[in-house]
Amino acid sequence: MSDRLELEWCCLSAQGKRKPINQDTWVHFACNPQGAVALPAAGTWKLTAHDLIFAISDGMGGGNAGELASQILLHDLERHIRETFQAAASGLFPDHLNYLKSTLAHLHASLNEAASKDAACHGMAATLALAWFSPENIYLANAGDSRIYQFRNDQLTQLSVDHTFAWAEWKRGTISEIEYRNHPRRAALYQVMGGGHAMLHPHFAAVPYQAGDRFLICSDGLVDGVWEKHLCEALHSKNSSLSEIAANLFARALEASGIDDTSLMLIEVRCIGS
Secondary structure, X not given: OHHHXXXXXXXXXXXXXXXXXXXXXXXXXXXXOOEEEEOOOEEEEEOOOOEEEEEEEEEEOOOOHHHHHHHHHHXXXXXXXXXXXXXXXXXXXXXXXXXXXXXXXXXXXXHHHHHHOOHHHOOOEEOEEEEEEOOOOEXXXXXXXXXXXXXXXXXXXXXXXXXXHHHHHHHHXXXXXXXXXXXXXXXXXXXXXXXXXOOOOOEEEEEOOOOOOEEEEEXXXXXXXXXXXXXXXXXXXXXXXXXXXXXXXXXXXXXXXXXXXXXXXXXXXXXXXX
16 A cells, blocks of 8 residues: 555744744654655655654753753664664564664663763753654654644544643543643653653554545644644645645644744645645
8 A cells, every 4th residue: 555655744843932942853754774865844755665754852951951852862863763774774674663662762861871971961851752654554652742643534633642640631531621731730741751760651652544644743832822623623624735734733823822842743645646
C-alpha cells in the first residue's frame, strides 16, 4: 500500500509573547540506509524509498537552557536515527519500538549529563513528540505534553499521552475540558527528557495509517489557544490546502493565546496523484 502513498506536510513555529526566545525546536527528515535528506518546512514525499521522521520538542529551563535542551535532544535524535540507518545497510534494521525505547533512554541520560556540566543549564529538560512513518506503521514516542493527534473519518484521536495528572483526570472523565484547562497543576509534568530525573518512562505506540489520515504534532502552546473542537473543525476542512489549514489553525491559536511558544506540524497521507 505504501508504494501508492505520499506524505504532505506543513510546519510552523512562533515565539511566545512572554518568552525572550523560542524554546520549541522541530526536526523532520527522510532516511534510508543510503543516507538522509533534510526536508523543507512544507512539501511532499513518497513513502517508497525512505522513512520519514517528524518531531517537536518544547524546552524547559531558565535563561537559554530550555532552547538548548530541545536543540540538543533533537540534534542527537536525528544523528542516532541516521547512524542506525547507515548500520542497517549491511544488516537487519532493529525493531522500531525497541530501538526508540533504547534511544530515548540514552538521550535522556545524555541530556542530564550535559546539564550537570554547566550550572546555567542545571535541570534543563524538554518534551518530545515523535512520529516515525515507515512503510508499515507510524511509530510514536512522547514524553511530556507535546502532542500527536490523528484525524480520520471525522474523528480526532490523541495518540500521545500528556504526562500530567490533570490530563489523566480529564481523560478519565473526572473533570471537564474547561476544568482541565484551569487546573492549577495542568503544566506539572512527571515525565520529561532530562530534568535531572533518574528514570524515564515515555509513551510508545505503533499505529497503522491510511490515505486520508491527517496527523497533527504540536507543542502545548498550540492547544493553549484552541480547544479540541477547534482542532476538529480545522482538520475537517476539505476545501482548503494543507498549508492553508495549518496557517489558519496556527493563526487562531496565536490570536486566542500566543503567550507560550507555539509549534505545529500538520501531515496528511495521500494517494499519489490525488
